[in-house]
Amino acid sequence: MNSSQRLAAKRYAAAYDSLSRTNEQASLREKDLVAGQKSLARLDAWLINPCVALNEKKQVARELLKSWPQVSSFVEVLLDAKRYALLPEIVRQVQELLDNRQGIMRAQIVSAQPLTQVQQTHAIHALASRYGKEIKASFQTDKTLLGGLKIWCNGELIDGSISGELARLQEELMK
Amino acid sequence: MALRPEEITNIIKNKIEHFNTAADINEVGTVIQVGDGIARVHGLNHVKASELVDFGNGVKGMAMNLEYDNVGCVLMGSDQQVREGDTVKRTGEVISIPVGEKIIGRVVSPLGQPLDGKGPISPDKNMKLDIVAPGIIDRQPVKQPLQTGIKAIDSMVPIGKGQRELIIGDRQTGKTALAIDAIINQKNIPQEERCICIYVAVGQKQSTVAQVVKTLTDFGAMDYTVVVSATAADPASLLYIAPYAGCAIGEYFMWKGKDVLIVYDDLSKHAQAYRQMSLLLRRPPGREAYPGDVFYLHSRLLERACKLSKENGGGSLTALPIIETQANDVSAYIPTNVISITDGQIYLESNLFLSGIKPAVNVGLSVSRVGGSAQRKSMRKVAGTLRIDLSQYQELAGFAQFGSELDKESQRQIARGQRMTELLKQNQYSPLTVGEEVLVLYAGTHGYLDEIEVPQVLTYEKQLLAYVRAEKASVLQTLNTANELSDETEKQIINLLDTFKTVFKAGK
DSSP, rough: OOOOHHHHHHHHHHHHHHTTTSHHHHHHHHHHHHHHHHHHGGHHHHHOOOSSSSSHHHHHHHHTTTTHHHHHHHHHHHHTOOOOOGHHHHHHHHHHHHHHHHHEEEEEESSSSSHHHHHHHHHHHHHHHHHEEEEEEEEEGGGOOOOOEEEETTTTTEEEEEHHHHHHHHHHOOO | OOHHHHHHHHHHHHHHHOOOOOOOEEEEEEEEEEEETTTEEEOOOOOOEEEEESSTTTTEEEEEEEEOOEEEEESSSSSSTTTTTEEEEEEEEEEEEOGGGGTTOOOOOOOOOOSSSSOOOOOOOEESSSSOOSTTTTTTOOOSOOSSSHHHHHHHSOTTTTOOOOEEETSSSSSSHHHHHHHHHHHOOOTOOOOEEOOOOOOOOEHHHHHHHHHHHHHHHGGEEEEEEEESSSSSHHHHHHHHHHHHHHHHHHHTTTTTEEEEEHOOOOOOHHHHHHHTTTTOGGGGGGTTTTTHHHHHHHHHHBBGGGOOOOOOOEEEEEEEEEETTSHHHHHHHHHHSSSEEEEEHHHHHTTTOOOOBOOTTOTTTHHHHHSSHHHHHTTTTTHHOOOHHHHHHHHHHOOOOOOOOHHHHHHHHHHHHHTOOOOOOOOHHHHHHHHHHHHHHHTTTTTSSSSGGHHHHHHHHHHHHHHHHHHHHHHHHOSOHHHHHHHHHHHHHHHHHHHHHHOO
């Protein structure tokens, strides 16, 4: 998925999220959406297939999503706009918006070696104290970092990796 | 120069020892789309307008459009190395150029990088490119003359220090030549009064810029000149910032109390570069597809030309913007804009150029709105009625073409006009000192040329100048230094011209 699709997904997610007034409503809607996505998951390829008539797709989706009427209309909007392929990204973004409502911040932490449990909690604590919010972190490894951590959180990049440091040192020496 | 390896090792060691190893924290965004020198970036939520952003690989960009869910940036380099998904960092700085005394005599890019292969330039300070022009209190009226060394300009369209005088005309009418002559003429002026010159080439051919640099070097003008070059091969963003970069360099010297002459060659291409950027950034097009703020683009640049007050050091920045017209149409969008911003214009016409009148200044359409008060009194005395005389001559000459018989007075006016037109012709790269100009024009306006055949006028001028330089250098000296034309000097001039009359006749 490229960045412009991600941007489009963000707009749909924001629209879906804005339907809810309270955090409880938002939480319920998020659960509905996840459940709805699950029930459609095995038909993904069929729903994206342009050879299938739109009405047919809508009918099937309506049947399957009977118990979640709002999700059903949302999926119909997506099918109309030929944006069904964005659904997994939209779900992710809706979850992020829900986290925002609940004062939870997402962070992506990349390290050269897998972090131990202690290191993970240490990193999460450090971020929580920096931003003053609860942190929900996802961990990844990337050997090209050589060492240290690279953290994406709140639109910021905290680069404490060895490779980043070397790059900055190179820049400094070239001056 | 011998290199000592241990010295270099020490420098590197020192840099490594003092290297800050703390984690680098930056607000970042992601490139959504890139192409045509424009990148759209998602993220960078707190970026400010005109802030510099870092795309990595040494490519920088400027945030131009701050939109709801993305930031439109122009790239200050090649877009080949920027890809979709790349991380973009904020720098928290606005664009600036490193400037110092050492920049004089160099050819630089709008980002201050040397382009002449003479090694790095050690800067004293960074000057911001886009600043608000000095206010009313910081200024004083334009009152000192800036000599261009061109008879037609200094006599009829005088330029003052701190003025903005537009040079406008079609292609191949001598616009650049006029500006280059004004730069070369600074060599004739004593060092303490001499202007530091800045030539900003916007969107020109590399060969043209190389030619200009060579000319300036050959005439020794690079000793006090800086060339800022953004050629046709550079991205539009560099063309867009080039005049501001030149102006920032000029301001550095102006605030040090020096006089600066800056030539923007040319602002039509500057407007076109800005139009390209604006359209790619999807700003709405207006007349001739230029964006709505194209007037402000030039007004904020030219407003920075000024004469500073005594408290501020009394420095000045004189701007000579150049505009290229299409088929002599001065009523197009950009020409009318710049005409209304500047304090007058020198209008060059291709018809005059082709009929051999060089510089091809159209006297009727050229004006200087503030230069008159800055003109030397001696020059004003000599050339005061020149402009009216020439317009009357042109009117009469129109009648005379129909073959109608003219009275004696009209015939005299025509004869005088023909000789004055001839006298105002001047070759390229041969600027005159103010004394020489006053002397030659005195001869013209006081009828010393009336008995000389029109084709002989330039020979007369040449011989007169050679004669004075050799025999009466003291008169020239007085004319060059004195502001006014005293009765005594005038007597000397009359004597001199009377004596020369016999010499010239004998020399025929």
